[in-house]
Amino acid sequence: MKLTDKYVGYILVLPAIAIFCAIILYPFINSIFLSFTNKSFVSNEFSFVGLQNYKKIFLSPTFLQALKNTLIFVFFATALPFVGGLIWAIFLDLKFRGAGFLRGATLVNWIIPGASISFLWAFIFDTNRGIVNEFLKNIGIGSGTYNWLGSAETAMIVVILARTWQMLPWYMAFLTGGLQSISFDQIEAARMDGASNWTVLRKIVIPGMKPIMVITLVLGIIGNLQHFDIPQVLTAGGPAGATTMLSTLVYREAFSSYRMGSAATIGTIWAILLGIFSFLYSKKVARD
Amino acid sequence: MKKRLLGTMILVVSTMLFGCSSKSGSEAGTSKESSKIVWAGWSGEEESTKPFINDLIHSYNSEAKDKVKWVGWPWKDTQQQLIIRNQGSEQLDVAQVDINMFGALAKMGLLEDINTLLGKKELSKTYEGSALKVGQVDGKQLGVPWSVASIGMVYNPTILKKAGYDNPPKTIAEFEDCMAKIKAVDPDIIPYGVATKEETMATDFQPWLWTFGGKILKNGKVTLDSSKTKDAMNWYKELLKNNFIQMNMTRFDARQLFAEGKLAFYDDAISAKGVAMQNGISEDKLAESIQPMERPVLNSGDDPQAAMWGHLLVVFKKSKNKEEALSFIKFVTSEKQALKYLNSNGMPPVVKSALSSDEVKADTWTKSWLDYSKTGQRLEFTVEQNGSELNNILVEELQGILLNKKSVDEGVTSASKRIDEAINQ
Numbered sequence: 001m002k003l004t005d006k007y008v009g010y011i012l013v014l015p016a017i018a019i020f021c022a023i024i025l026y027p028f029i030n031s032i033f034l035s036f037t038n039k040s041f042v043s044n045e046f047s048f049v050g051l052q053n054y055k056k057i058f059l060s061p062t063f064l065q066a067l068k069n070t071l072i073f074v075f076f077a078t079a080l081p082f083v084g085g086l087i088w089a090i091f092l093d094l095k096f097r098g099a100g101f102l103r104g105a106t107l108v109n110w111i112i113p114g115a116s117i118s119f120l121w122a123f124i125f126d127t128n129r130g131i132v133n134e135f136l137k138n139i140g141i142g143s144g145t146y147n148w149l150g151s152a153e154t155a156m157i158v159v160i161l162a163r164t165w166q167m168l169p170w171y172m173a174f175l176t177g178g179l180q181s182i183s184f185d186q187i188e189a190a191r192m193d194g195a196s197n198w199t200v201l202r203k204i205v206i207p208g209m210k211p212i213m214v215i216t217l218v219l220g221i222i223g224n225l226q227h228f229d230i231p232q233v234l235t236a237g238g239p240a241g242a243t244t245m246l247s248t249l250v251y252r253e254a255f256s257s258y259r260m261g262s263a264a265t266i267g268t269i270w271a272i273l274l275g276i277f278s279f280l281y282s283k284k285v286a287r288d
Numbered sequence: 289m290k291k292r293l294l295g296t297m298i299l300v301v302s303t304m305l306f307g308c309s310s311k312s313g314s315e316a317g318t319s320k321e322s323s324k325i326v327w328a329g330w331s332g333e334e335e336s337t338k339p340f341i342n343d344l345i346h347s348y349n350s351e352a353k354d355k356v357k358w359v360g361w362p363w364k365d366t367q368q369q370l371i372i373r374n375q376g377s378e379q380l381d382v383a384q385v386d387i388n389m390f391g392a393l394a395k396m397g398l399l400e401d402i403n404t405l406l407g408k409k410e411l412s413k414t415y416e417g418s419a420l421k422v423g424q425v426d427g428k429q430l431g432v433p434w435s436v437a438s439i440g441m442v443y444n445p446t447i448l449k450k451a452g453y454d455n456p457p458k459t460i461a462e463f464e465d466c467m468a469k470i471k472a473v474d475p476d477i478i479p480y481g482v483a484t485k486e487e488t489m490a491t492d493f494q495p496w497l498w499t500f501g502g503k504i505l506k507n508g509k510v511t512l513d514s515s516k517t518k519d520a521m522n523w524y525k526e527l528l529k530n531n532f533i534q535m536n537m538t539r540f541d542a543r544q545l546f547a548e549g550k551l552a553f554y555d556d557a558i559s560a561k562g563v564a565m566q567n568g569i570s571e572d573k574l575a576e577s578i579q580p581m582e583r584p585v586l587n588s589g590d591d592p593q594a595a596m597w598g599h600l601l602v603v604f605k606k607s608k609n610k611e612e613a614l615s616f617i618k619f620v621t622s623e624k625q626a627l628k629y630l631n632s633n634g635m636p637p638v639v640k641s642a643l644s645s646d647e648v649k650a651d652t653w654t655k656s657w658l659d660y661s662k663t664g665q666r667l668e669f670t671v672e673q674n675g676s677e678l679n680n681i682l683v684e685e686l687q688g689i690l691l692n693k694k695s696v697d698e699g700v701t702s703a704s705k706r707i708d709e710a711i712n713q
Contacts, residue, residue, distance in 0.1 A: 042371060042396045042673065062684075127534060128478070128550065150484065150535025152691050236486055239535060240687035255368045257677035257710070 028271070034264035041258035053265040063266065065241050066249040070225065072156065073245055077163040077227070078220040084164065085171025090205070092172070093179050103176070110169040114229030121162040122234055125149055152242040155235050159243050162230050167223070171216060178212030179205070211284070218281040225274050246270045324354040325612050328370060329384025331599075333360040336559070336566045340632045348619050354612040364487075367392060367676065374398050374604060381607040382616060387422065390431050390600050391670035399430040400603040405614050415621070419638040423600050425671075431600030432617050435626075435635040437558040438594035438661030439491060441581050447477060447552045456553075456581035460499070460523070463584040467532040470552050479532045481542030481554035484690065488539050490679040492555045493686060494667055495593040496520050499586055504668040504682075510711065513704035521689055521696045528690050535690065543567060546578070553581075557597050558657045562633040580653065582660045594661035599635075630654065674710060681706045 035053055039046035057063045088106065092099045109117075125132050125148040137144030148154045182205060190200055206213075228247040231237060237244035237252070244252075246266060254263035332341035341358065349355045359380075361369045367389040373380045385393060393399055402411065408429070411420060415433060423431030443456050451469035467479035483492040497504070500523070502516035527533045542554040547567030556563070564578045565571065582592040601620060603613045619625065626637030627647050636654050637643055648654060669675035685703035688694040694702065 127536065128545065145531075147535045150537075152693060238485060238684070238687055240691050240693050241684055252677075252680065256680055257674055258371075 031264045031267055031271075034261055035268045037261045037264075039260040039264075041254060041260050046261070049261065053261050054269075057262065057265050057269070062241060062244070063249065066244045066246055066266075069156065069241075069243060070245040070247075073160060073163075073227075073231070073243075074221055074224040076160045077167070077224045078217060080160065080164040081168040081171045082217060082220060084168045086175050088168065089172045089175040089179055090201075093176065103172070106172060107169045109165055110167070110173075112166070114166065114227075115233045117162055117166050118230050118233035121158060121165070121230075122149065125158050149235055150239055152240055155239060155242050159231050159234055162234060163224070163227065166230070167220070171220065174212060174216040174219075175209065178209035178216075181212075182208040214284055215281065218277050218284065222274060222277050222281065225270070225277070246273075325356045325381045325609050325616055326359055326379045327356050327382045327384070327616065328359045328361075328366070328373070328380060330360055330363040330366045331384060332358045333362060336562055337633055340629055343628075344620065344625060347625075348616060352615070352619075354609070354615070356616055371396070371398075374606060379607075380604050381609050381613040383602050383604070384434065385431065385600055385602055387596060387598050387600070388667065388670050388675055390423070390602065391425075391666075392673050392675050393602065394425040394430045395671065395673040398604055398606075400605050400607070400610060402429040402432055402603065402614070405603070405610055414639055416638050416640055416643055419598070422596065422598050422666075423602075431602045432621060433638040434599045434601050434621055435558075435629065436596075436598030436638055437636050437657055438664030439495070439555055439557055439597045440594050440657060440661045441553055441555055441583050442546070442560050442578050443553045443581050444546065444549065444551070444577055445579050446576050447474075447549070450474070451552075456579075457584050458582070459588055460584050460586055464532075467527075467552070468530070471531065477550055477552060478534050478537075478545060479552050480527065481537055481545060481551040482527075482533050483539055483542065483555070484533065484535045484537045484687070485683075486538055487676065487679040487683065489686060490669070490682045491595060491667060493520075493524070493682065495555075495583055495595050496524070498593040498665070499583065499590070501586070504707065510704050510708040512707060513700050517700050518696050521686070521700060524686070525690060525696065535687075549577070558636055558654065559634050561653050580657045580660055591663045592660065594664040596664040596666045672711060677710055678707055681710060 036048055036050060037046045038049050038053075092103050092106075112120075124130055127133065127145055127147045127150065130148070132148065133142070133144045133146055136142045136146070146154075148158050186204055186208075187200055190204055195203070226247065227245070228251065231243045231245055232248050232251065235243040237248045247270070250263050250266045250270065253259050253266060257263075327345075331337040332345075345356050345358055359373075363386075366383075366385070370380070370383055370385070370389070370393065402423075411429060411432075419433035419436040420429065422433055422436050423429055441456075447470060448454075448456065448466065450473050451466060453466050453469070457463040457466045470477055470479045482496075483489045494504070497517060497520045500516050500520040502512070502514055502520055504510065504512045524533070528535070539556065542551060543556070543560075543563050544567060545551040546554055547564055547569055558580075560580075561574065561578060564574065569577045583594060585592055601617045603610055603617070607613055621637075621639055623637070623639055623642040623645065626639055626642040627645065629635045630637055630642075630648065630651065634653060636658065637648065642648060669678040672678055682703060685694070685699045685706070688702075689696055689699035
């Protein structure tokens with residue numbers, strides 16, 4: 001048989017397809033299948049239970065709270081670093097001396113592993129030795145013993161802040177790319193016409209950055225929907241489930257309750273949520 | 289050109305496939321080729337016990353024909369990792385398990401009956417009877433005790449003296465009074481570092497529940513929804529309201545704060561003394577910094593409560609080296625190694641010859657601890673396969689009550705219902 005370009009192409013793409021099927025497609029389909037079974041982590045025997053897992057999950061207050069927590073986390077942990085990253089990107093784009101160094105230094109947060117960031121923020125907000133309590137006490141606010149991570153009201157705030165600190169450089173890097181694509185001449189022309197900084201930002205910078213902003217936001221939402229390590233290490237989903245998210249709940253169902261069927265059900269619902277944003281992202285990329 | 293491209297691709301794919309190998313946990317000991325027995329656990333990963341475990345493996349490997357290799361994880365991941373390793377094709381012969389993990393692994397049918405390997409007579413001749421019982425399930429000896437004591441309470445005598453207490457409180461009323469006086473003397477001191485986070489919260493709560501006369505399970509039925517449970521939970525709420533305890537407290541935090549002199553009481557295993565030294569308390573200051581005590585009782589004359597605690601060594605049914613694994617277990621629990629472990633980490637021995645040795649008799653810390661915790665009972669979820677899930681439910685509901693997200697009545701009813709569902713599904 002003659003080895004035409006077409007066949008070479010097929011052969012070359014074959015390993016990638018095989019790897020995709022083995023490590024993504026098969027586990028994904030298997031996970032959907034498991035969500036209709038009562039499979040346990042500790043036994044190989046299982047039976048088909050239809051939609052029972054889904055019914056149970058949607059009636060479970062733990063799942064509903066985890067879903068609510070996930071949505072709150074995703075919203076704030078995307079919006080805060082996005083706005084912060086944009087401000088920081090614009091500031092560093094002023095091209096003053098040391099801007100390059102600052103940009104590099106900012107990226108350090110993003111390199112640090114999530115578990116280490118969790119320990120860092122647990123120390124910052126520690127009840128007895130934390131610098132936040134010490135600072136508040138020194139400026140006369142509170143007694144210096146507020147239990148940030150032990151309170152249902154504030155634990156989520158700390159988790160969001162830790163994630164914001166981690167991800168701000170990532171947003172900054174993306175948005176800097178967007179900023180640098182805006183024509184400087186256009187800004188100069190607007191300024192000559194008397195446009196203020198605010199007008200330049202509103203009428204030129206933001207519209208010019210819109211495509212990159214949308215992609216950054218969608219990718220940020222996907223990343224936060226998947227996020228696991230900070231809530232798991234910092235609060236273990238507590239107190240009283242206040243920071244339990246879909247990611248930590250799946251882990252708990254699978255490896256603490258050993259219910260693979262139930263974990264797969266939550267995973268499938270979670271994947272659908274992710275799928276919506278992945279679809280939006282793909283559509284945007286294709287359109288651009 | 290095309291053929292060369294294809295050839296290159298095949299080479300790259302083959303290299304990738306050969307290069308792929310799976311390893312989990314940290315491994316120590318001898319090289320894979322020369323080691324025959326795989327021993328898993330967590331003590332080889334913890335700073336306080338790592339030197340002893342390394343020395344133990346080194347001693348065994350320098351004498352024995354069948355070498356041992358250590359595979360370790362953090363304590364809280366060990367049960368899950370043992371199950372994963374057991375389900376896969378990775379070798380696993382012996383494991384260190386604690387009482388909680390032991391119950392779950394035994395229920396899953398993963399463990400070998402040691403009676404069939406060593407014989408009942410030999411076991412009872414060598415090991416202390418009550419310790420052996422800890423490793424028994426349905427008449428089978430599924431675990432060999434390594435070190436067995438209880439989770440008890442420790443106190444800081446210097447802090448108590450400042451609060452006017454020469455001896456630790458004996459009753460709950462005295463305990464509350466003592467904590468109030470400590471807080472009055474120094475508001476920065478946290479009187480009691482009971483765990484209020486993670487699964488340890490469930491471990492620390494149960495002896496208090498028993499102190500108030502409550503039980504989670506009786507004859508396989510959930511009996512948590514009782515006035516006695518509500519009394520225990522109301523008492524916990526009062527402790528928090530008075531700032532005698534603190535939310536977000538783990539065992540790790542309590543140990544650190546205790547070593548810094550910022551905590552008056554907390555619950556720990558017998559190894560608390562070794563941990564305190566590890567955390568900076570010098571040997572000459574030990575007596576005035578840490579002492580074991582009986583858990584205060586509700587009424588004078590009640591039995592002080594303690595949760596049974598211990599480490600066992602188990603052999604897996606899947607192991608192809610059961611005899612060799614047993615030889616290693618005998619070495620680990622031998623008098624010589626047991627006394628070494630006692631001296632290095634304060635872990636009490638279980639073999640009769642070591643228990644009757646002068647070294648153990650002269651160790652006042654171990655003697656007091658064993659005396660104070662002789663009424664220790666198994667934590668209630670230890671025999672449940674999904675013990676970890678049940679602990680999580682208890683912790684979540686307790687936290688909900690303490691943080692006023694639920695009333696005591698609502699929390700107790702909800703915990704009872706959820707535990708019942710989780711056990712019976």
